[in-house]
Amino acid sequence: MKMNKSKFLTQAAMIAAIYVVLVEVFKPISYGIMQIRIAEILTVLPYFTPAAIPGxxxxxxxxxxxxxxxxxxxxxxxxxxxxxxxxxxxxxxxLWAPLPPIIVNAIFVGLMLYYIFLGSPDEMPLTAIMGWVALGQVIVCYGLGYPFMAILDKYKNNIF
Structure with a gap:
């Protein structure tokens, strides 16, 4: 079933807003080499709706x-x-839906953080930084995101 444009834009805007709020509420743990960005629980939403991609x-x-x-x-x-x-x-x-944010963020964000911290007292090997980013993503995407998917599965016809 094709989603109408206003529903798509509304879902995307709501997802974007919720993401920002979650990052700000949990700001102390949302940034850094070992980040547990609670907002990443929402990265499972593209499994249910394409509006989550721009959102x-x-x-x-x-x-x-x-x-x-x-x-x-x-x-x-x-x-x-x-x-x-x-x-x-x-x-x-x-089962695989939480995997792309884990892998992609470990690589991209890991490389970015390595570059940012290069030469600083917090400097670590690239593989260690990627591992810490991946661990934070696993905690949120599978630890919180996968159970969130189970809840959304029950209501997906009413939500999406």
Whole structure:
């Protein structure tokens, strides 16, 4: 069934707004090498609706505009989210839906954080940073996101 344009835009805007609010509420743990960005629970939404792709991307753009890492995070973080959201939408298997944000963010955000912290007292090997980013993503995407998907499954016909 094809979604009408106003429903698509409304869902995308709501997802973006909720993402930004969750990042701000949990700001102390939303940034850094070991980040547990609670807002990433929403990265499972492209499994249910394509409106989550632009919604998540815009939410990340806004969050990173007001975040600590500046232009690089705005570009890299948003691109990572766009790619991960698209892959999540296309993946087709519920069990695998949380996987793209884990892998894509570990690579993109891991590389970005490595570059940002290069030469600082917090400098770590690239693989360690990627591992920490992946761990934070696993905690949120599978630990919280997968149960969230089970709840959404019950109501998906009424929501999406």
């Amino acid at each position: 998540l991307t815009v939410g990340v753009i806004i969050s990173n505009v007001i975040g600590p890492y500046g232009f690089l995070d705005i570009v890299v973080g948003s691109l990572a989210t766009l790619i991960a959201a698209y892959l999540t939408h296309k993946i087709g298997r519920k």
